[in-house]
Amino acid sequence: MPEILVLAEHDGATVKKVTTELLTLARGIGEPAVVWTGPGAEAAAGRLAEFGAAKVYVAAGADFDDYVVAPKAELLARLAAGGHPGAVLVAATQEGREVAGRLAVKTGWGVLTDVTGLSADLTAEQQVFGGAITVQSRARSEVPIIAVRPGAVAAEPAQAPGPAVVEEVEIAVSDAARAARVTERVHEERGSRPELTEAAVVVSGGRGVGSGENFGLIEHLADALQGAVGASRAAVDAGWYPHQFQVGQTGKTVSPQLYVAVGISGAIQHRAGMQTAKTIMVINKDQEAPIFELADYGVVGDLFDVVPQLTDEISRRGQEG
Amino acid sequence: MKITVCVKQVPDTGTDRELRQDDSTVAREAADAVINELDEFAIEEGLRLAEKHGGEVTILSMGPERATESVRKALAMGADRGVHVCDPALHGSDALVTSAVLAAALSRDGFDLVVLGAESTDARTGILAAMLAERLGVAQLSFASRVEADGQLIRVRRLADYGYDLVEASLPAVVSVVEKINEPRYPSFKGIMAAKKKPVQVLALADLGLTEAEAGLGASVTEVTGFSKRPPRQAGTISADEGQGGIGAADFLAARKFI
Numbered sequence: 001m002p003e004i005l006v007l008a009e010h011d012g013a014t015v016k017k018v019t020t021e022l023l024t025l026a027r028g029i030g031e032p033a034v035v036w037t038g039p040g041a042e043a044a045a046g047r048l049a050e051f052g053a054a055k056v057y058v059a060a061g062a063d064f065d066d067y068v069v070a071p072k073a074e075l076l077a078r079l080a081a082g083g084h085p086g087a088v089l090v091a092a093t094q095e096g097r098e099v100a101g102r103l104a105v106k107t108g109w110g111v112l113t114d115v116t117g118l119s120a121d122l123t124a125e126q127q128v129f130g131g132a133i134t135v136q137s138r139a140r141s142e143v144p145i146i147a148v149r150p151g152a153v154a155a156e157p158a159q160a161p162g163p164a165v166v167e168e169v170e171i172a173v174s175d176a177a178r179a180a181r182v183t184e185r186v187h188e189e190r191g192s193r194p195e196l197t198e199a200a201v202v203v204s205g206g207r208g209v210g211s212g213e214n215f216g217l218i219e220h221l222a223d224a225l226q227g228a229v230g231a232s233r234a235a236v237d238a239g240w241y242p243h244q245f246q247v248g249q250t251g252k253t254v255s256p257q258l259y260v261a262v263g264i265s266g267a268i269q270h271r272a273g274m275q276t277a278k279t280i281m282v283i284n285k286d287q288e289a290p291i292f293e294l295a296d297y298g299v300v301g302d303l304f305d306v307v308p309q310l311t312d313e314i315s316r317r318g319q320e321g
Numbered sequence: 322m323k324i325t326v327c328v329k330q331v332p333d334t335g336t337d338r339e340l341r342q343d344d345s346t347v348a349r350e351a352a353d354a355v356i357n358e359l360d361e362f363a364i365e366e367g368l369r370l371a372e373k374h375g376g377e378v379t380i381l382s383m384g385p386e387r388a389t390e391s392v393r394k395a396l397a398m399g400a401d402r403g404v405h406v407c408d409p410a411l412h413g414s415d416a417l418v419t420s421a422v423l424a425a426a427l428s429r430d431g432f433d434l435v436v437l438g439a440e441s442t443d444a445r446t447g448i449l450a451a452m453l454a455e456r457l458g459v460a461q462l463s464f465a466s467r468v469e470a471d472g473q474l475i476r477v478r479r480l481a482d483y484g485y486d487l488v489e490a491s492l493p494a495v496v497s498v499v500e501k502i503n504e505p506r507y508p509s510f511k512g513i514m515a516a517k518k519k520p521v522q523v524l525a526l527a528d529l530g531l532t533e534a535e536a537g538l539g540a541s542v543t544e545v546t547g548f549s550k551r552p553p554r555q556a557g558t559i560s561a562d563e564g565q566g567g568i569g570a571a572d573f574l575a576a577r578k579f580i
Contacts, residue, residue, distance in 0.1 A: 068461055068462075068463070068479065068486075068488055069451060069461060069463075070454075070455070070461065073455070093482070094447065094464055094480070094481075094482075097446065097447050097448050097451075098447070098448055098450075098451035098461070098463060099451075100448065101416070101420075101446075101448030101449070101451035101452045101455070102451050102452065102454075102455040104416075104417050104448075104452065104542075105417065105420065105452050105455040105456055106455065108417070108542065109542060110415070110417065110541075110542030110543040111416065111417065111446075111448065111543065112543060113416075113445075113446045113447070113448060114445065114446075123546060127551065128340075128443075128444075128445075128548075129338040129339075129443075130334070131551055132338070132550065132551055133339075133340060133548050133549070133550055133551060134548065134549055134550075134551050135340070135345075135545050135547070135548040136545065136546045136547040136548065137543060137544065137545045137546060138543070138544055138546055139542055139543050140541075140542050140543065140544055141542045176458055179454075179459060179460035179461070179490050179491075179494070180454075180460040180461050180462055180488050180489075180490045180494070181488065181489055181490065182479075182486050182487070182488050183476075183487045183488065183489055184486065184487040185481070185483070185484075185486050185487075186484045186485050186486070186487065187483045187484045188483065188484035188485075195482050195483070196482065197482065201579065225574075225579065225580070236501070237501070243466065243480070243499070243500075243501055244480055244481070244482065244484065244485075249334065249442055249445070250358060250359060250440075250442070250499070250500045257579070258574075258577075258579050268334055268335065269334065272334075272445075275551075279577055279579075280554075280557075281570060281573070281574070282559075283566075283570070287559070287561070292557075292559055293553070293554070294554055295557040295559060296554070296555075296557040296558070296573075297557050297558050297559075297570065297573040298557055298558070298559035298560070299559075299560060299561075299562050299566040299567075299569065299570055300559065300560070300561045300562060301561060301562025301566040302562065305562060305564075305566065305567070306562050306566040306567045306570065307567070308567070309565075309566065309567025309568065310566075310567035310568075310570045310571055311567075312567070313567055313568055313570075313571035314571055314574070314580050317571065317575065317580055318580065
């Protein structure tokens with residue numbers, strides 16, 4: 001079976017969920033080998049093995065943290081040149097896609113971005129034009145580079161996992177890859193909430209929320225569901241919520257198990273970012289709002305009544321249960 | 322500073338966008354064509370940097386003849402000159418081929434700074450800045466929500482899931498910008514009139530030292546093998562709130578095992 005290189009996303013200790021999703025896909029097309037940059041690989045190896053990783057290539061240097069994107073692409077190119085991978089899988093996050101892009105230039109291999117499904121013959125599925133059209137696509141190159149949308153594929157542990165062999169990789173990152181230097185990483189407060197693209201539940205607020213202060217309602221509901229908070233473009237444009245939480249065409253694309261749209265009309269701009277959510281709940285006072293077309297469950301009502309009632313009810317049942 | 326802003330003409334997201342039945346490429350004739358939204362922020366940022374630090378702003382676009390409208394609009398906003406790479410053989414080029422063509426055009430004219438929108442609203446790959454930086458061998462400062470230049474040094478805030486990173490590099494560099502980095506200006510009447518007299522150079526593949534075999538669908542290493550309209554979601558349960566809307570919603574979440 002060909003080796004499938006899977007670029008891990010992690011925070012130095014914990015493996016991100018999307019990496020377990022990539023491993024689940026990789027098992028279907030070959031033998032998964034994780035590519036890990038920076039610290040934490042030894043501690044994570046067990047978890048990676050659980051999802052079918054047979055090998056973990058570790059490049060521990062600080063260059064991967066100090067410089068933007070390029071060192072990771074160099075590492076993947078090196079590993080790909082040494083072995084003969086059947087495919088390279090990355091998460092379709094901002095950074096994952098960019099690593100894929102640089103790797104494609106280095107190798108001449110085709111890159112498919114924001115993939116939502118992958119069959120055994122390496123045909124990928126993508127959603128285009130705001131999810132209006134589903135496309136089947138392939139790379140014509142010997143090795144496809146595939147960036148998979150977080151949350152699009154369910155992570156499943158391997159049935160008979162073996163141990164993952166950890167192998168250190170020595171790599172001297174080139175000067176060219178050190179052109180863009182990270183001088184500081186600024187973490188903005190999001191409380192204990194999960195990351196937007198990682199979260200199983202996303203609660204988003206839109207124009208109907210009315211003010212930044214009122215986003216507290218959205219946050220409380222998100223917290224009751226242990227979810228992340230998102231915002232529509234209208235809400236972000238109005239300055240009610242920071243831009244990195246924007247869901248939609250020019251923001252994040254999410255694919256959670258549950259998406260709750262509160263006070264969001266559902267313009268194409270927004271739908272492009274959430275249409276592949278498994279279950280969609282809508283709370284909006286305008287029954288004509290196009291977002292109701294996507295709803296598995298919708299409440300036509302004032303969000304200032306419905307949302308607090310829902311949040312309280314979830315908490316009450318949680319205490320009882 | 323010699324600044325080049327890459328601009329893509331895309332189908333308006335507000336209109337019905339389709340793929341062509343014959344070759345699965347974007348049906349560009351079927352929809353209204355506009356400048357890619359994020360590229361307007363790129364144009365504005367390029368203009369501001371040139372106004373502040375001195376220099377010239379070139380608009381570079383690759384696309385069919387009609388894309389010249391987008392180049393003219395950018396010139397009306399205040400850019401100095403345009404380069405339009407236009408060749409029938411480019412039809413169907415994927416991201417990898419597009420980056421090769423744009424890199425060839427950028428190398429031909431030279432640059433200190435390349436600015437582009439972080440992604441296009443049609444293909445939405447978000448990888449062109451990374452590809453260009455890789456091809457040109459210069460720094461990649463992508464997904465910038467703030468740009469500051471200081472002599473030969475350029476610093477950006479790079480958007481991240483947890484907030485942002487501060488990233489710096491020496492020129493030359495490729496910068497991609499996210500929305501809300503600025504407020505793109507509208508072309509003034511004077512600007513529109515002036516744009517008609519500004520030079521727009523139209524280049525074919527041969528002018529870039531590229532052959533037809535290196536471009537278009539044939540040269541692309543990715544292909545669309547099929548597509549279909551996404552079936553509408555099954556109609557859900559919609560009810561009006563009569564005082565118990567939140568309770569009903571909780572029942573639904575419980576039934577689906579979310580709570």
